[in-house]
Amino acid sequence: MARHRNIRTMNYDEEYDGYDDVYGHSVEDDYASSPSMQHFLYDRSQEHQMSAYMQSDIPEEDELVSDESKSGNDVGVPSRIPPLGELEQAQLYSCLDLLRDRMGDALSEQAGIDAILACNFDAEKALDQLLKTSVASTLSKSTKSIIKPKPAPSIQVEKIRGSEVRDGKTPVKVVSAKKVVATGFSLPPTGTDASSSADRQPAKQESAVEETSRQLGCLQTPGATPRSTSPADREATPSATPKSQSRTRENRVDVASEYVKERSGTKALLNLVVVGHVDAGKSTLMGHMLFRLGQVSSKQMHKYEQESKKLGKQSFMYAWVLDETGEERSRGITMDVAQSQFETETKSITLLDAPGHRDFIPNMIFGAAQADVALLVVDATTGEFETGFESGGQTREHALLVRSLGVSQLGVVVNKLDMVGWSRDRFNEIVARLGAFLKQAGYKEQDVFYVPVSGLTGENLTALDEPKLTEWYSGPTLLQAIDKFRPPERPLNRPVRLVISDIFKSVGGSSGCCLAGRLESGMMQTGDKLLIMPLNEIIQIKNIAINEVSKGSCFAGDQVVLTVSGADLSDVSLGSVLCDPSQPIKVTSRIEARIVIFNIDIPITKGYPVVIHYQSLSEAATISKLIAQIHKSTGEVVRKRPRCLTKQTSGLVEIEISRPICMELYKDYRELGRFMIRANGTTIAAGLVTGIL
Structure with missing residues (x-):
């Protein structure tokens, strides 16, 4: 027992002297470092206020909704500042x-x-x-420490073209190509570039200028590729344009004149999307038209006829022109957006055949987002029109989606009219019911036309021959009606924006990868270097193909396939954006938006989970804040901080997206400032981006 310590006679003060910080030692000090009983005792010697036990997340009453009021919320007020408006x-x-x-x-x-x-x-x-x-x-x-000047390589950074001030963000300024330009300012000329001997500096000073500018983040080492891992860094403008990127901006003094020079004498480009309820006959209609126009050979059409007959679906042979996948043909429905081309008398049409089934609404939204005009196909068969238009069908939803995505010109194709004996009364009934709905949806009467056709027989697609139809209809054929669409104005002189809709390997595999999409704004040429966001890497265009024909350049509105180099195929994702390196697109996960609510059963409240459909992206999101309810027509604030937004109302909200994506303000880029909101498999609202937070 001698080895054991006698704890009865132990002096604890001496034994544990200096061991106050031993782990597990109980502390009964005033500050209660560990959650002991002392931590929860009420001390009457201290003055307590009831407000200390109350919490409130109710916002201040004098909160403003306007953008001007929020511009300085996150900026600390300086100590010395004169009174300003x-x-x-x-x-x-x-x-x-x-x-x-x-x-x-x-x-x-x-x-x-x-x-x-x-x-x-x-x-x-x-x-x-x-x-x-x-x-x-x-x-x-x-210069005080210079002992002997030694020559240094001259600094030359290519110039970057700027523009006017927008939203308080000042773009870079155009200066001489011989000056050093660094993100919006120019440094004094050095070496042989100086205009007088007084401006000449030793080579050592030139190195000092380069070092100072690089420390301030103004110059980028040539050949270095910017890569960012945080959304905030990705939003930053690249500090300088590499030398090889100079032709991206220098050669485009006036893109509009270049467009007239290259496209004069050619037919106007028009992107046409075909939408409508499932089984309305969209693919059969457009496939038969392509065959009538010679886009599909008789030999190929005979092959489709024989193959469809073996499957017992001979009536789908024209649909197979656009429905190319085995699953689409076996199920008899369109699942993805099919693309083709044809020409009218004055237009060059890029056809986008969108799916009609409710399970593929996201694909339909993607096709409609690329369109300039639309055809809404309805089934004239008794009961079928009512099913698509009234009983939860997609006729109403597609018409609303197309209008919300900026398509203002619509052609209504009354298909399968031969199934009701070319009845004039049936045609007039459909026109009357659809006309009232489309007017409420925002379409103007002069921008909507109605054409009776039969997609299976081909009547009134390119020619009007049916006697029963000519008795009461003397209007244009479908081809002639499409030719009357007005081409929209293209944002040619805006910075380049192209949303990637498809990625695949080029032929051969070693010459780079191919990126497909619609050029929303600007102009691109072979050899240009562009920034891909949010990857934040530079790629170079090796080839531009429009309708499988190589071109030297492309303009806003063109559906293109780009062969590029400089980016790993595995790093590029759908929804990424190619943009001008000097004016990159914004990347964010929080936006402020003006939304229009459709017919919904459950009101939208704070924290409401939704899915954002933006171009080719579908991202989970949350309505994080209801800023105001606004008037549907005038945009005036009706109520600040409403508890909810009900059907057929408009509101200003903040939306939190699950991950950072590329977006633009609606006022800057109409095509890139629109999105759709869906929840529980239905479209509940359309939105316009009013602020990027």
Whole structure:
């Protein structure tokens, strides 16, 4: 027992001297570092207030809804600032944010405010002034230690073309190609580029200028590819345009004149989507038209006829022109968007055949998002029209979706009229019922036409021969009606934006990968270097194909297939965007949007889970905030912070998306500022992006 310690006579103060921090030691101090009983005891010696035990997440009553009020919420108010109006204050905060993004920690907040006010809210001039001051101070320090100047390679960064100030963000400025340009400002000319001997500096100073600019994040090492892992970094504009990217902007002084030069004398381009309820005969209708126009040979058509007859589906032989996959042919329905081309007298049509089944609405939304005009096909058979139009069919939903995605010109094709004996009364009944609905949906009467046809027999597709129809109908054929569509205005002089809708390996596999999509704005040429977002990598265009024909350039509105190099095929995903490196698209997971609610059973509340359909993307999202209920027509605020949004109302909301995606404001890019909201398999709202948070 001698080895055991006698704990009865042990002096604990001496035994544990210096061991107060031993793990597990019980502490009964005032601050209660561990959750012991002392932590929960009420101390009467301290003054307690009831408000300390109450929490409230009710927002302030004087919260404003306008964009101007939110522009400075996240910016700390400087210690010295003169009294300014709301507009001047918003400009000041926007310019200050830009200076922080460009200069980072090197920016003194008070110096930035003084420079902005001195330059009359011109962020570009303020940035130039601040940087010259910073560079001058750095040069004065570096020249003191120069012992012997030695030659250094000249610095030359290609110029970047800018534009006017938008949303408080100042783009870069156009300067001489001989000057050093660094994200919106120019440094003093050096070496042989100086205009006088007084401006010439030793080569050592030139290196100091390069080093100083690189420390401020203004120059990028040639050949380095920017890669970002955070959404905030991905949103940043690339610091400088590489030399090989100069032709992307330099050769496009006026894209509109280039368009007229290359496309003059050619037919106007039109993207046409065909929508409608399942089994309305969309694929048969358009397949038969393609055959009548010579886009499908008689030999190929005979093959389709024999193969469909073996499966007992001979009536689907024309549908097989567009439904090419085995699953589509075996099930007898369109599942994906089929694409083809044909020409009218004055138009070159890119045909998009969208699926009608409710299970493939996301694919239909993707096809409609690429379209300029649309054809709505309805079944004139007794009972079938009523099923698609009234009993939960897709006729109403497709018409609303197409209109919400910006398509204002619509052609209604009354198909299968031969099944009701070419009845004039049946045709007039369908026109009357659809006309009232389309007018409520936002279509103008002059932008909607109605054509009676038979997709299976081919009557009134390209020629009008049926005597029973000619007795009461003397209007245009379907081909002639399509030719009357007006081509929309193309955003040719805007920065390049192309949403990737398909990715596949090029022929041979070693010459790069192929990216397919519709060029939403701008112009692209072979050899251009573009930025792919949100991957944030540079790719080079090796070939441009339109309708399987190689071209040297393409313009806004073209459906193109690009053969590119510089990006790994596994890193590129659907929904990524090719854009101008000097003006990249924004990447975000939070947006502010104006939405229009359709017929819904459950009102939309805060925290409502939805699915966002944007171009070729379908992303889970949440309605994180209801900012206001607004008037459906005027856009005026009806009620701030409503508890819910019910059917047939409009509202301003904040939406949290599950992951960062590329988006643009509706006012800047109409095509890239629209999206659809679905929940529980139905479309519940359409939205316009009003703010990127």
